Every structure is written in C-alpha cells, then in structure tokens.
Amino acid sequence: MQLDAAQLSHPDIYRILIGSIAPRPIAWVGSRSKDGINNLAPFSFYNCFSSKPPIIGFSSIPRSDGRNKDTLQNILDTRVFTLNTASYALVQQMSKSAATLEPQEDEFTYAGLEPMQAPHINAPYVKEALLVFECTLHDVISFGNEPGSGNLILGEIRHILIDDSIYQDGRIDFLKLDPVGRLAGPWYSTIRDKFEVDRG
Numbered sequence: 637m638q639l640d641a642a643q644l645s646h647p648d649i650y651r652i653l654i655g656s657i658a659p660r661p662i663a664w665v666g667s668r669s670k671d672g673i674n675n676l677a678p679f680s681f682y683n684c685f686s687s688k689p690p691i692i693g694f695s696s697i698p699r700s701d702g703r704n705k706d707t708l709q710n711i712l713d714t715r716v717f718t719l720n721t722a723s724y725a726l727v728q729q730m731s732k733s734a735a736t737l738e739p740q741e742d743e744f745t746y747a748g749l750e751p752m753q754a755p756h757i758n759a760p761y762v763k764e765a766l767l768v769f770e771c772t773l774h775d776v777i778s779f780g781n782e783p784g785s786g787n788l789i790l791g792e793i794r795h796i797l798i799d800d801s802i803y804q805d806g807r808i809d810f811l812k813l814d815p816v817g818r819l820a821g822p823w824y825s826t827i828r829d830k831f832e833v834d835r836g
C-alpha cells in the first residue's frame with residue numbers, strides 16, 4: 637500500500653504519525669500567563685536538537701476551535717517555560733494536566749500538583765519532578781493555519797534542577813528517573829525493558 641500524505645485528512649495522518657513515531661518522550665511544560673496564572677501541559681511531539689547551546693523543541697497544535705493552546709500563548713507572552721520530566725510515579729497527574737481548561741484555570745491545582753517557583757525564570761515547575769529544565773524561548777516555527785498545523789517551540793535550557801538521587805558522576809540514572817513515553821491513544825511505555833548493543 638502507498639499513501640499520498642497530502643491526500644490524508646488530519647486525523648488520518650495524525651494516527652499514522654503517533655502509531656509509527658513511538659515511543660515519544662514527553663515535555664511536561666510549566667508556564668505562566670501574563671496575568672500570573674500557572675499552566676501545565678504535556679507535549680509528546682518533543683526532542684532535543686543541539687547540546688551546545690542546549691536546544692529542545694516541542695510542538696503545540698492549535699485547539700479544535702483554532703485558538704492557541706495556553707502553553708504556546710504563555711510562552712509567546714513571557715518567553716520562558718519549565719520542562720518537567722514525567723516519571724512513571726507522576727503519570728496519572730501528567731495525564732490529568734492535559735485537560736482542556738480555559739486560560740484562567742490552573743492545571744497544577746486541577747491535577748493535584750504543587751507548583752514551585754523556578755529559581756531563575758518567571759515560570760512554575762512540578763515540585764515532585766526529579767528533573768526540570770528552565771528554558772528561554774529561542775524561536776517559534778509555525779507550519780500553517782490548518783487544523784493540525786504545529787507550532788514548533790524551540791527553547792534553550794538555561795538551568796537544570798536535578799534531584800540528587802538520580803545524578804552521579806555527571807550522569808543521569810535513567811532507571812531511577814523512570815520517564816514514560818507516549819505511544820498512541822491511551823498507551824504509554826516505560827524504559828524498563830532496556831537492552832545493550834555494542835557500538836560498531
């Protein structure tokens with residue numbers, strides 16, 4: 637079978653993307669509106685693209701009514717955000733924080749999480765998260781105005797908050813970090829089923 641991507645509807649191409657690009661890491665993004673309302677939401681169109689400078693990117697697809705998601709709007713307004721690791725222990729709260737709330741509503745409260753003030757930027761982070769990146773906005777690349785057109789938010793990591801329990805000899809103990817990945821629909825994965833491959 638061959639499919640012409642341009643002929644596929646948004647739901648059809650979306651289902652192919654999320655089923656094939658998997659597992660995807662999750663950017664659990666803390667931001668603040670210009671009115672001071674805390675916001676938290678997960679994004680799995682996410683990865684890192686440069687280590688010096690350290691650049692990460694995630695993509696916000698508009699709400700079904702065409703409005704920007706609160707995360708994108710807040711970052712456009714404040715130019716900062718936190719990126720919290722969603723460990724397995726926090727997966728229920730992470731999922732709850734994806735609820736479509738209005739800009740004046742706070743997902744930290746809704747998901748039963750405690751917001752902490754980031755030390756260096758005007759944004760909240762998840763107190764229980766074992767690893768948090770404090771980021772400044774580098775750029776936003778928009779891919780159009782159709783339903784499903786992403787807005788790629790590129791951020792530079794400025795400070796890293798690491799729980800001592802997961803950091804030793806300059807390395808992150810990823811088993812203790814225990815991040816979850818997104819598959820499709822309600823499915824997630826852990827990294828517990830890991831294996832080694834010698835290089836070369």
Ligand SMILES: Cc1cc2nc3c(=O)[nH]c(=O)nc-3n(C[C@H](O)[C@H](O)[C@H](O)COP(=O)(O)O)c2cc1C
Nearest residue numbers: 677678679680681695696697705706707734735736
């Ligand atoms: C695990 C997970 C991953 C998600 N990934 C994305 C994504 O990559 N892009 C996106 O626009 N929405 C994604 N969503 C949906 C947003 O989290 C959801 O629309 C949320 O309400 C946005 O919140 P905001 O308006 O406060 O920014 C994801 C949801 C979940 C549960």
